[in-house]
Amino acid sequence: MLVKTFSVFSKNFIKYVPVRRLSSVPTFAKDYLQVKRGPYKTLDEQDVRFFRTLLEENSLIEDRCDLEKYNVDFLKHLRGCSPLVLRPRTVEQMSKILSYCNNNLLAVCPQGGNTGVCGGATPVFDEIIVSTEWLNSVIHLDETSGVLVCEAGCVLENLHNYLNDYDLMMPIDLGAKGSCQIGGNTSTNAGGIRLYRYGNLHGNILGLEAVKADGEIIDCMNTLKKDNTGFHLKHIFIGSEGCLGIVTKVAIQCHPKPKSIQLAFLGAQNFTKALKAFKTAKQELGEIISAVEVMDHETIKFMWEHTDTTSPIGDYPIYLIIETSGSNEEHDQDKLNKYFQKCMDKHFVLNGVVTSSPSKSEQIWGLRERVAENFYKDGYVFAYDISLPLENYYDIVTEMKEYLGEKSHRVFGFGHLGDGNLHIQISVQKFSTDIMNYIEQHLYKRVNELNGSISAEHGIGFLKKQYLPLVKSEANMNLMRSLKRVMDPNGILNPYKVV
Amino acid sequence: MLVKTFSVFSKNFIKYVPVRRLSSVPTFAKDYLQVKRGPYKTLDEQDVRFFRTLLEENSLIEDRCDLEKYNVDFLKHLRGCSPLVLRPRTVEQMSKILSYCNNNLLAVCPQGGNTGVCGGATPVFDEIIVSTEWLNSVIHLDETSGVLVCEAGCVLENLHNYLNDYDLMMPIDLGAKGSCQIGGNTSTNAGGIRLYRYGNLHGNILGLEAVKADGEIIDCMNTLKKDNTGFHLKHIFIGSEGCLGIVTKVAIQCHPKPKSIQLAFLGAQNFTKALKAFKTAKQELGEIISAVEVMDHETIKFMWEHTDTTSPIGDYPIYLIIETSGSNEEHDQDKLNKYFQKCMDKHFVLNGVVTSSPSKSEQIWGLRERVAENFYKDGYVFAYDISLPLENYYDIVTEMKEYLGEKSHRVFGFGHLGDGNLHIQISVQKFSTDIMNYIEQHLYKRVNELNGSISAEHGIGFLKKQYLPLVKSEANMNLMRSLKRVMDPNGILNPYKVV
Structure with a gap:
């Protein structure tokens, strides 16, 4: 069967729901982390004239209202105050823009879809936004x-x-x-x-x-x-x-494109057993695995309490979602059924359901997908995107619960187990920088001690820049700075970000 | 079935057979391409004393005979004249060696197993060889x-x-x-x-x-x-x-490790049909394909004439070998049989054999594996490792045949079709630099024009350094040189190589 509804399975849009929004007016990035403007030139009329001669008229955006969506980040958490967006249509135009900016010490904020969640794609001060949106062939x-x-x-x-x-x-x-x-x-x-x-x-x-x-x-x-x-x-x-x-x-x-997509939703007694089920999946399902997700009881329970979702299998401490994608439906079903039976026989899982029905699959993925959009119901939620070695993957959730005690409502653990990528989310009554610092300083220190990553997918951008020296050696930081100097000696490209 | 004889399937040792050996005494690398020694210090007794205090006694090799295997490349084609091999046992020792060499302007040739085929791992002059062989835990x-x-x-x-x-x-x-x-x-x-x-x-x-x-x-x-x-x-x-x-x-x-390995050996009417069979394999076999190899008639014919190999399917212009590796033998066999039938029905292939027998598979792989070790029977053989877009993959073989005319005996085309990686081998009566230059200047120029790569797997090393500027823009070359300056300002690491 050719699954035509393939695009329905967008299993991680959750990360892009603005759960961290503080108010309807985003904070100025420069104030949020108290950054000082670099020694860049301020854009003047002569510069704009140059860009007008270089680009088609509608390649420039100067109108304050139109600038808004380029100046504010996706989560509506941070804003910069760029007076100009440039949208080159050719690499030659891009080249001339950068050459001009470099020669005139004009800072530049490169921007794609502006969907980053660490502030890497939005300006901090008045950097010229150079958008790639019209390089779209x-x-x-x-x-x-x-x-x-x-x-x-x-x-x-x-x-x-x-x-x-x-x-x-x-x-x-x-x-x-x-x-x-x-x-x-x-x-x-x-x-x-x-x-x-x-x-x-x-x-x-x-x-x-x-x-x-x-x-x-x-x-x-x-x-x-x-x-x-x-x-x-x-x-x-x-x-x-x-x-x-x-x-x-x-x-x-x-x-x-796979011709067959199958799904298993499994309940396990604890994380150690779930890990054994994952290892068994690697052996039995090998080449057809396309996703291995985990959710803890706290997460699922919250979903049952606050949404219309129901569990297809009842109450268990840890849940696994295993998806397969392959070129033969019959083969994949056979493999997945045998795998499930093996996990049951060995008590790696206590219960489960296996399906190839798109509607049932959608219902199961819904549990995982709709997590973040509902978390706001539990207060303000701090969302983190970390990686950890599998042996320590879930310990951090237990540890953060103990560390935070009554300072938090709940600590939720779920994520891409297959990649060692954990989304740990911590709900508190209301946002404060004190609680944020209290969480982050401990969390990032521990992640680093456990040889994990403080940013699995989302990068460093603007928001995590202060934590980079915590997790990189002085030699590594120096090499990054040397690279930056070689590639961009005037520091015009995306200043205030990464290093 | 768990295939225990997995290590038998080493399908490309052929590249490491010294088909290009010119004589029993390899040429000095410095003379081969007429390179001038850089302004490095010559190793003296004081330097050696420093290394002796730093390393265990047997970590240094100074004996002329013992140095031989480090000074001569794998193909026994080139040699350097390093007076010293250092074999650190810790990264700290490695660090101190390089720090000393850098401070004293002593050139270094890093070396692993010394199996490179472009001279990247052997010294050109008297560089100190720093071997990683004792960092082996x-x-x-x-x-x-x-x-x-x-x-x-x-x-x-x-x-x-x-x-x-x-x-x-x-x-x-x-x-x-x-x-x-x-x-x-x-x-x-x-x-x-x-x-x-x-x-x-x-x-x-x-x-x-x-x-x-x-x-x-x-x-x-x-x-x-x-x-x-x-x-x-x-x-x-x-x-x-x-x-x-x-x-x-x-x-x-x-x-x-895969639990099931299957093999198909297919004969096609021409390269275009073979390419269609490859595309069908991607659709039908998808996740279980583990190798897609091609051999032309010239190659197979030569093997039949000069070795005890036989064709399992008779005489065809182009042959494909498709290997699958998966977690379920029954499923994989079923997929491969159906795939073969589809290719036959659509006339993408004219004949073929499908097997899961290790001995039959070994026989088929033998045809592919033993190619290079037999080519010397056809005179001196120039062996090239190039990549090309699939649409131009085989044209270069035809073109080189026309270009060379009677200057060559034969032009053989075979390689990793799945990766776009072609091994084109050209036999001539005897080696001369004239014929080498005649071949290489045209071949590399054409490969570049066709957006291919003049070195798919083997790197640039020492031997292809002269051709790098032909295939890279001045901006790219400059960026490489800038990187080199940042990482190694004194140029002590592997001089005369790559850039």
């Missing part, structure tokens, strides 16, 4: 190799839809796919639900084109799976959050 | 996540054997696995037979530790699938062939 698709070449501003969902006609799909899927752009995905090494199966963008981006701060175009537009010629420059731009260059074009490895 | 294996942490000097085959006990396997497999080291694999972004299925090392190396030219240790020892904290420094070291730092430790994502 699909250039070429090789149907046999599955390699898609397109411009950076292509919206992820548009690429999904484009590929659908060729029975192909993108190797990356995000909740923000309706707005986020492939260039921004690349610049942030965006993760998402398909990472377990297809790996991250360092593996899937075969080639890219980027523009350095001085306007120089770096052409790494390779469409080959194997190319070992010289230093692998493209990786400098992947995940560097627009601080080392602006990505303008990518070649990306796409994959055949 | 397995540090940790997380059986659930499949993440292995080990030192750089671990031999790939030893890691395979170690993982075998845990029903896991490395994501990389090479013909040179008995000698090559994981640190060298990382530094060269080595490819091999499993790349089609598991991707390259940028995706599979989760973390690494490396030492910069000045001795500073860069710790990126992450074991997580998702970590977006700061610039992604580890990728600077992957594939940079020891020119930007020496890798001392890695964390690598390993995969469950």
Whole structure:
């Protein structure tokens, strides 16, 4: 069966629901973390005239109201005050913009779909916003190799839809796919639900084109799976959050769209047993696993209390969702049924349900997907995106509960177990910077001690910059700064972010 | 069925057979490409005394005979004349060695298993060889996540054997696995037979530790699938062939060992039909494909004439080998049989055989594996490792035949079609630099024009350095040089290589 409702399964849009919104007027980023403006030139009429000669008229946005959506972040948490958005239509225009800004010491905030959640894509002061939204053409698709070449501003969902006609799909899927752009995905090494199966963008981006701060175009537009010629420059731009260059074009490895999608929802006695069920899945389901998610009892209970969702299997301390995607429905069903029976026989799980029905699958995914949009019902919620080695994956939830005691309402643990990626969410009565600092200083210290990551998918951006030196050695920080100096000696690209 | 003879399937050791050997005494590298020695200090007794105080006695090799195997490359094609090999046992020793060399302007040639085929791992003049062979401990294996942490000097085959006990396997497999080291694999972004299925090392190396030219240790020892904290420094070291730092430790994502391996050997009317059969395989076999190889008639015919191999299916212009690896034998057989039938029905293939028998599979792989070791029977053979977009993949073979005319005996085309990686081999009566230049100047120019890669797996090293500017823009070359200056301002690391 060809599952036509494929796009329904957007399993992590939850992260993009603005649960952290403090008020209807976002805080100025500069005040939020008390940052000082860098020694950049202030945009003047002569600069604007230059950009007008370079670009088509509607490529510039100067109107205060129109600027709003570029100046405010996706969560409506932070705002900058850029007076100008530039939307080049060609890499040559991009090159000339950056060259001019570099020569005139004008700070630049590169922006894709502006869906980042760490403030990496919005200006802090008056940086000129350089948007990739009009670099939005699909250039070429090789149907046999599955390699898609397109411009950076292509919206992820548009690429999904484009590929659908060729029975192909993108190797990356995000909740923000309706707005986020492939260039921004690349610049942030965006993760998402398909990472377990297809790996991250360092593996899937075969080639890219980027523009350095001085306007120089770096052409790494390779469409080959194997190319070992010289230093692998493209990786400098992947995940560097627009601080080392602006990505303008990518070649990306796409994959055949699965013909069969199956789902198992399993209840286990504790996390250790759930981990054994996961390990068994790797052995028994191997090549067809496409997602391994975990949710704790606190999370599910909250959902039952506050939404119309129901459990298909009753009450258990830990739940697993295992999804398979394959090329043969009968085979996949057979594998999944046998796997479930094995887990039951070995008492790794206590109960479960296996389904290939899209409506039942949707109901199960609903439990996982609708978590964050309902958390606000429990007060103000601090949401964190961390990775941990599997042996310590769930301990941090128990530990944070003990650490916080009555300071928090609840601590919820759920996430992409398959990737070691935990979303730990902490609800409190109301927001205060005191409680935020109390949580973050302990959480990030512990995550670091456990060899985890304080940002699994979301990057450092503006909001986590202060914590980066906590988790990186002085030598690593120095090397990052050296790289920044080489790539952007005047520091015009995305200042106040990452390093 | 658990295939116990897994290690038998080393499908590309062929590349490491010394088909290009010119004589029993390898040429001095410096004379081969007429390179001038850099302004480095010559090692003196005081330097050696320093290294003796730093390292255990047997960590130094100074004896001329013992130095031989470190000074001569794997193909016995090139030699350097290093007077000293250093074999640190800890990263701290590595750090002190490099710091001393950097301060005293002593050139260094980093070396792993010395199995490179472009001269990247052997000295050109008197560089001190710093070998990772005694950094050879397995540090940790997380059986659930499949993440292995080990030192750089671990031999790939030893890691395979170690993982075998845990029903896991490395994501990389090479013909040179008995000698090559994981640190060298990382530094060269080595490819091999499993790349089609598991991707390259940028995706599979989760973390690494490396030492910069000045001795500073860069710790990126992450074991997580998702970590977006700061610039992604580890990728600077992957594939940079020891020119930007020496890798001392890695964390690598390993995969469950397949329970079922199946093979199809197919004959097609022409390359276009073979490509259609490949595309169909992607759709029908999807997640279980583990290798897609191609061989042309010239290659197979030569094998029949010069070896005891026989064709299981008779005479066809193009042959495909498709291997599957999965977790369920019955399912995999069913998929492969149906796939074969579909290809026959659509006339994408004219004949074929499908087998799960290890002995029959070995016989088929033998045809592919033993190609290079027999080519010498046709005179001197120039062997090239290129990538091309699939639409142009085979054209280059036809074109080179026309271009060379009677200058060559034969032009053979075979390779990893799944990766777009072609091994084009050209036999001539005897070696001359004239014919080499005649071939290479045209071949590399055409590969570049077709957006291919002049080095798919083997890197640039020493031998292809002259061709790098042909295939990279001035901006890219400049950026590579800037990176080199930042990472190694005195240029002590692997001089005369890559850039």
